[in-house]
Amino acid sequence: MERAVLTLPHMARYVPAAVLAGVAVVQIVLAATLHLSPWKGGGFGMFSTLDHGAFRGVDVVVEAPGRSEQLEIAASLQSEAARAVALPVDWLLRDLAAGIAERERRHERPVSRVTLSVWCAEFDRTTLRGSERPMRTFIYDVPHEHAAR
């Protein structure tokens, strides 16, 4: 009697493609639910949309008693910022905010709260005028002992 089985040679042919398809589907889900950049994550959405790193950004506001200041992202935190902008989820935003608070502390500047506002660009269909569309706001309250130092 004959029976059909998935043979090893066939697996060798199609396992890489199956992995590709699996990762790409996950990327599409993450892009739809968590604002993962379509250009990132292995879903092959590059060159398909203006929603990419050059047209996403994060605004940083640092607060402390007597202080409320908008900051630029320091060069040492560009990598964390790029990650948080490409996928603005809590743990990546927290990493960035903690890095900013730590840097402020090193420079002996008071900080009790870091507010991150992630935005992406939108372009008018006709005039192509661009504007920033807010995507997420994340507030990081600096732990007390951290802030006090």
Place this chain on the structure above:
Amino acid sequence: MNGASWRARLAWPSTLTEPVTSGAPDVTAGVQEREAGSPADNPHFDTALRLTAIALLLRPMGPWFVRPVILAAAVLVLIFPKALRQWQVWGALAVLTGIRIVHDWPLADNHIYLLGYWLLAVSLALRSRDAASTLADASRALIGLAFAFAVLWKVALSPDFIDGRFFRVTLVTDPRFAAAARMIGGLSDEQLRVAREAVALLPHGAELLDPPELFEPARLRLFATASTWGVLVLETMVAALMLLRSRLPDALRHVALLSFCGVTYAFAPVAGFGWLLLVMGLSQVEARQVWLARLYQLTFLVVLFYDEVPWAELLLKFVQQG
């Protein structure tokens, strides 16, 4: 037609399943497959692997604990023919590429993912009895799916590709496309500067009292439209020809892929992606298709020159001086 070319023409097996009969296995079957699909029968197989190693050397990647190992492995496979056919070496490269992706997730570009799948495919193929045809099938499936997802994004998931906004904005804002916008789109330096101002981002809800108007010459609009639909048609063709079995000649599949690489990477600043696609296309070339293999190798070099020579700027200067 000999056995080798007959097998190579069967780009997709007729089914994912094979009948298994009870009793002793046919010991001659493996020998026949080994003879029919072994890398020794297809010199392009080794060339594809060598070019993969060269592409790895041309684009060093990853953090410090990954990069030197990848570079060393690439050098080894180029120097030692035995290492070139060692599945463990390619498997290790696949793992290292995976580590590189995880290390700075989600920032890796898509071709790094494709590179990882390709290295895995090479490793698995070298373990199989018919490495050349296994790798050719894996390559077709990988390119076909990658392009299918690219088309899906452009057609259904992205809000600003089909209506032309992507290329209209990219041509004037991305400095890497500036020479093309000037040469093909007909923009002067001043017009390009004003166009950039016109599409500059404003904070949410803000409006300028006297916003600059975007000047788009007809040539630029035509270039953006042609790019939008040209890319879409080419990518759809590649995906369909790679994934679907058809009675069309195999050469069409190669023509579509070579056309895509020859045109796209003249402008798109991702030579690494182009090299990878060309290497994967080369792995699908039959032993007797020497001219086709040469064409892939030549296009590999052309993409190298696209990447290293500012050809558009030079051409623009030449035209302006002329």
